[in-house]
Amino acid sequence: MIRRSIRPHTALALGVLSVLLLLAAYTALAIRQYHRNPDDTTIPRWNQLQKGFVSAIEVNKRSGDRWLVADALASGQRLFLGLGCGILAAFGLGLLMGCSPCAEAALNPPLSLLAKVPPTAALAVFFVLVGTGNNMYVAMIAFGILPTLAMTVYLAVKEFPDELLFKAYTLGASNTEVVWNIIVRQVLPRFIDAVRLSIGPAMVYLIAAEMVVGDVGFGYRIRLQSKLLNMSVVYPYLALLAGFGFGMDYLLTRARRRLCPWYQAAS
């Protein structure tokens, strides 16, 4: 029968099995490639991958720093600053638009327009406006995630039932209290979910921009090492990016469960 439920153990075993299968297939592919050409670097074996990873974390003789540390610091700083600015601005804008019809009428058109411009395509604009260096990346990420995030907040506020607003007023709430104690609390879980979804695009924007104009950072390193066919460095970098994405997602989900225990079952 379709959708017949299975035992949790079976589900777990199936998941583990498919990941193992993937790894085994990669190993077989790498060994076959090794037998064809022992000097090949496109499908590195596990010990080659290990060497590549070590070369990324030990002090590099030519540049005198550790690649991974330098890249992580640069990309991390850009990503978190960009996300932080974007999140704060989007939350403020969304709230303002949801609460004030004037702001709604004034800000809706520019925001919809802005949302249609691919931020990486507009990189030159940020370069002209805020200069090179980290500011450019930060501005690009912030503006990239802002429209969607602000829209999410705005729509969530708009969806808030009138009755609950009136209810709050009949309980003696002031306007500030309605926003701070009622609307923000109601919108928070959806905002956290929207932030979770915006981390992916933010990473895409950053990596793409670093590939084009960076001199340090994950995007720069991946592009450089890809050109040299040093896949033994590229794959660990990709794995780290994936791990970072997973970690952020996990943390934000935990934060949402912790801050909004009411949300899970209500939606």
Next chain:
Amino acid sequence: MSPSILPSPALDIQGVSHGFGAKPVLHDVTLRLHRGQFLSLVGPSGCGKSTLLRAIVGTHPPRQGAIRTFPMNRGSEGVAVLGPGRDRGIVYQQYSLFPFLTARQNVAIGLMLDETGIPFRFFRWPRWRRLRRQHLRQAEEMLVSVRLGDALDLYPHEMSGGMRQRVALAQAMILRPEIILLDEPFGALDEATRQDLQEMLVDLYQKNRHAQESGGMPSLTLIIVTHELNEAIYVGDRVVGLSQYWNWRADGHSACPGATVVYDKPAPVFDLRTQREFERFAAQRNEIRHVVFEPSSQYPRHQHVTYDQESGAPANA
């Protein structure tokens, strides 16, 4: 049984008219409620019951007319309703509870919003924490009194519809508002739960009467909007019918100017000891159905507005 006569006014609605765009909804609605009165508001759908209720809450001021309340400490002149305020509580059919608060927090939030402000809660949080504990205790007592002592920490989505409406009543009543407005509060509930909650209201009414008999002021005035006539007659001591079906031609209008009060009569008062016998007010039910709900009814607007004569209260000014 004639309802109690209370000289002290609680709410005064004078000549309220309202419309949406060119479409008239309410026409010259005039009502005066006495303190302690439980008024049932009935009428066909689209007659503006909710519009009138919103005008009383103050969220949607009427185009014409004035609404005054008479808070205990503000003299006999009354205060014009200019916006929502904590003297008028409201319970909606749904969306009365904040989904992100537990039952206890939902009841306590009124005390928080009413007694404190953001600066106090932010800058003097040791005192605020002490006060908060006290609020939560008060909320707990309130919930126990509506028989929800074992649901204190449930979120609204974890409660049944009946429980939610009990919490909503507790939430509105903890501020001791002088007027409580119920907008089809039990419309989404099953029959048994509905009866249970109706009895809760009848019990409140009895408490009002006891307070009055022992020389005090009845503390609660209530307006319940309902489409269930049995409920209207059972819960209220006065039934008001709002309807767009009346003889407006006789008043010189060429098109219907909106719904107005076409029925206003006392309703029998029950207490919880007497059996609920709906046959007892079958006659009144039929009369309301005929006068208020029948599209072809063409009675002059004052023909069935006889509450003041029948109850002996002073006529509307």
